[in-house]
Amino acid sequence: MEAGTRSFVGLGIRSSLALPGWIVALSFLGVGSLARDVGHPIGAAILSTVAIWAAPAQLILYGSLAGGGLVTAAALAVALSAIRLLPMTLAIWPYLRRPGQSLLTQLGLAHFIAATVWIDSMRRLPGLPPEGRIPYFVGFGATCLSLSIVATALGYLLVGALPLPFAAGLLCLTPIYFTVSMMGGARTAGDWAAIGLGLGLVPIAAAVVGRDYDLLATGLVGGASAYLIDRQARRRERAAG
Amino acid sequence: MIAEFWPYLTPYLVVLLAGALPNESFRIAAVLLSRGVDETSEFFVWIRLTATTLLAAVVSRLLYAPAAQLEAVPLAIRVAGVAVGVAAFFTARRSLLAGIVAGEAFFVAAAWWFTRG
Numbered sequence: 001m002e003a004g005t006r007s008f009v010g011l012g013i014r015s016s017l018a019l020p021g022w023i024v025a026l027s028f029l030g031v032g033s034l035a036r037d038v039g040h041p042i043g044a045a046i047l048s049t050v051a052i053w054a055a056p057a058q059l060i061l062y063g064s065l066a067g068g069g070l071v072t073a074a075a076l077a078v079a080l081s082a083i084r085l086l087p088m089t090l091a092i093w094p095y096l097r098r099p100g101q102s103l104l105t106q107l108g109l110a111h112f113i114a115a116t117v118w119i120d121s122m123r124r125l126p127g128l129p130p131e132g133r134i135p136y137f138v139g140f141g142a143t144c145l146s147l148s149i150v151a152t153a154l155g156y157l158l159v160g161a162l163p164l165p166f167a168a169g170l171l172c173l174t175p176i177y178f179t180v181s182m183m184g185g186a187r188t189a190g191d192w193a194a195i196g197l198g199l200g201l202v203p204i205a206a207a208v209v210g211r212d213y214d215l216l217a218t219g220l221v222g223g224a225s226a227y228l229i230d231r232q233a234r235r236r237e238r239a240a241g
Numbered sequence: 242m243i244a245e246f247w248p249y250l251t252p253y254l255v256v257l258l259a260g261a262l263p264n265e266s267f268r269i270a271a272v273l274l275s276r277g278v279d280e281t282s283e284f285f286v287w288i289r290l291t292a293t294t295l296l297a298a299v300v301s302r303l304l305y306a307p308a309a310q311l312e313a314v315p316l317a318i319r320v321a322g323v324a325v326g327v328a329a330f331f332t333a334r335r336s337l338l339a340g341i342v343a344g345e346a347f348f349v350a351a352a353w354w355f356t357r358g
Contacts, residue, residue: 019337019338020337023337023341039252040252040255040256041249041252043253044252044253044255044256047253047256047257048256048260048261051256051257051260051261051265052256052260052261052264052265053264054264056299056300056302056303057260057263057264058260059303059307060302061256061259061260063307065255071255071258071259072259074255074259074260075258075259075260075262075263076263078259078260078263078264079263079264079266079267081299081302082263082264082266082267083267083295084267084292084295084296084298084299085264085267085268085271086267086268086270086271086274087271087288087289087291087292087295088271088292088295088296089267089268089271089272089275090271090274090275090278090285090288090292091285091288091289091292093271093272093275093278094278094279094285097275103272106272107268107269107272110268110269110271110272111265111268113268115296118292163353164310164313164352164356165314165349165350165352165353165356166349167310168310168311168313168314168348168349168352169345169348169349169352171307171310171311172311172314172319172322172323172344172345172348173341173345174300174303175300175303175304175319175322175323176322176323176326176340176341176344176345176348177341178296178299178300179297179300179323179326179327180326180327180330180337180340180341180344181337182293182296182297182300183327183330183331184330184335184337184340190286190290191290191293193290194290194291194293194294194297195293195294195297196297197294197297198293198294198295198296198297198298198300198301199297199298199300199301200301201298201301202298202301202302202305203301203305206305206306211306214298214302215295215298215299215302218294218295218298218301219291219294219295219298220291222291222294222297222298223287223290223291223292223294223295224287224291226290226291226293226294227286227287227290227291230286230290231283231286
């Protein structure tokens with residue numbers, strides 16, 4: 001590895017260890033405990049973190065299984081929660097795309113994309129030189145993933161012993177953390193509209209189209225509305241400036 | 242032989258087929274669709290805002306229809322925990338740590354108060 005590359009990997013590792021890596025790991029304690037609640041072995045719990053690498057999808061998977069639901073219904077619920085990964089990956093791709101990359105490399109990079117890594121990278125990557133972006137991204141993502149694997153195992157082994165307020169607190173960490181970091185990353189009127197519409201439309205969408213399609217409907221309607229609000233705000237800014 | 246190991250393999254297959262497969266499909270689809278996405282285009286702005294909306298929607302779903310132990314705590318406390326976290330984040334000059342600690346502290350205290358005997 002070249003010295004330059006190594007220093008960007010180090011930058012990614014340090015920026016993950018500075019806070020986000022620990023927070024995301026704490027939220028995986030809850031995932032580990034849920035895996036044990038549904039009777040899975042610890043190996044399957046760890047596999048879920050390695051192979052899925054998306055806390056909401058894992059919370060939804062184990063939540064559906066715990067409710068005694070069908071495995072196919074659980075898979076559908078996971079798929080609907082994972083739709084966001086498509087636009088998230090597309091949005092970050094211009095910063096990770098390099099000439100001559102193999103498809104396998106691209107799929108490997110894409111596997112790291114999840115909320116924490118995405119929010120941090122969307123903020124940091126544009127300011128880094130193009131050759132430093134992938135090393136930073138991999139350093140950051142691999143650190144978050146490693147800490148989360150350890151946390152999944154610890155959660156599996158330990159959380160059952162926690163009193164309810166603390167066990168519930170670990171499960172509430174993902175929503176609190178995601179909301180605060182999304183708002184911390186918001187820059188434009190469109191970003192704020194997207195956050196507000198995403199949070200607010202789900203109960204309404206669940207009432208209108210049902211619990212199965214609430215995420216899809218919210219994404220389509222809320223995303224398009226946020227875009228129109230953003231375009232309007234940019235026009236007004238141009239007219240004023 | 243396979244029948245003998247089947248009960249041990251089932252959880253791993255459930256994780257891979259009902260979890261990893263539907264989840265990873267969207268990352269793979271994005272990589273395959275990504276050719277020619279221009280980061281300065283209007284299409285890209287729409288994609289980015291749809292991604293943010295869906296992330297917020299998943300948060301909303303986790304609060305509104307949560308798993309296991311979280312369901313034992315009333316919706317008002319879950320939502321208030323997030324609100325306290327956001328308020329603390331902005332009050333403490335956008336400190337992520339302050340936001341999370343305050344939100345969690347409020348949530349655990351309120352959940353304890355609600356579930357006590």
